[in-house]
Amino acid sequence: MTATAASTSAQSASCGGIVCITGATAGFGAATARRFAADGWRIIATGRRQDRLDALVAELGADSCLPLCFDVRDAAAVQNALENLPEAWRAVDVLVNNAGLALGLEPAHRCSLDDWMTMVDTNIKGLLHVTRALLPGMVERGRGHVVNLGSITGTYAYPGANVYGGTKAFVMQFSRGLRADLHGTGVRVTNIEPGLAESEFSVVRFGGDADRAAKLYAGASALRPEDIAATIAWAVSCPAHVNVSRIEVMPTSQSFGALPVHRA
Template sequence: MQKTVFITGATAGFGKAMAERYAREGWKLVLTGRRQERLDELKEALAPAPVHTLNFDVRDRASCREAVGSLPAEFAAIDVLVNNAGLALGIEPAQDCDLDEWECMVDTNIKGLLYITRAILPGMVERDRGHVVNLGSVAGTYPYPGGNTYGGTKAFVNQFSKNLLADLLGTRLRVTNIEPGLCETEFSVVRFRGDKSKADTVYQGTEPIRPEDIAEAVYWATTLPAHVNINSMEIMPVDQAFAPFAINRR
């Protein structure tokens, strides 16, 4: 049986790499994003893989419900949901942050994930099969200066994933939280509000993980035998590790 994967935020970075990975294996793909032109380009690039695109903003609750409800019959039975849409904005300390940017991160990283999950999950439960993959971050576990709200949203993703798995006990559904570390995508360009030169300094002198690395991990987790669940997976480059506790000496 040809399976179907639903990927949010599929027009760049992790989402695009995952779309390419699943397409190579002959899956049907539902790809979402806010940039229709990129969705069109991706659909053409993935041909002849069966692709259905949805152009909407995951922050809009009604749009999420309508988009999922509009799926053609051949794409409606979702086997794997990848909640990939997310972003970080700014690196300033909490006392200097822009509240609009905080709200944007909460609306995208938390509410958007909730809206899409709630729209798709009942069908998975009814069919008694499915896998929800949430894109968290090591920032949800390990704090760093300027990570305030972004880290908080990813801590939510971690806890929600665990609670979701508890709710689904007794079904054959699976839930996985993927937690990437330093990875070079458009992530830092967005975080630094389009300043690519500033974003490039984040990766200077390192060999970060690539979107294809995360795509491979997600594909692996979702194609294991049906009785196996990967609860969570931290993935960092060799060039990244844990810092000592910060101490302010007066």
């Protein structure tokens, strides 16, 4: 590809199309919707809270944002919504699998089994439901991009991240498997792996305890949702012949530490 062709390809990737963003009602999802809308994309925004979807449409405009209210855990609802997209919205160029959550920080022997199942159903099964619904169309059109929201926790374990970390390890390996399966199709796959990031994420994790969540971020200069939105936008805007497979991103204040040793 010539430099001119590469430039044209990059420009076309950043000038708009249709992006489907799950969990678009808060945090990374809402910031990504705003970023892509500002770049001229049309947004299919999915989420469980109709009032927040309505607010997003009011902000971005009905011509630019199509709201779909469903829970990604509900396979039938996902399939019904995405199979019945209006004709003008069916050629989805980018899927951002953002919907996900962590619940609790208790050690495995004290965790809630219900919380474990909710994380598995949302972070793994939900991602699979949406991906399987939209991927065939991308392959048929010979273009597309699946962006999965993983976490550094899928690579680096820490106390209390037991099942949450396991779900994000799945997302990382599933992303690699998709790349292998999609070889030669023109469809790209990127796994974004954020570190400490300030959003509703920790409020949900701590059962609505905003004070506890605030203490986690105090003085840390954590990542912001807009930082992750910018990272996603960059990966998507790369020329069509460039696949950014994996991005690990942490705040400057976060790094690595020694493995603990318990001494009797």
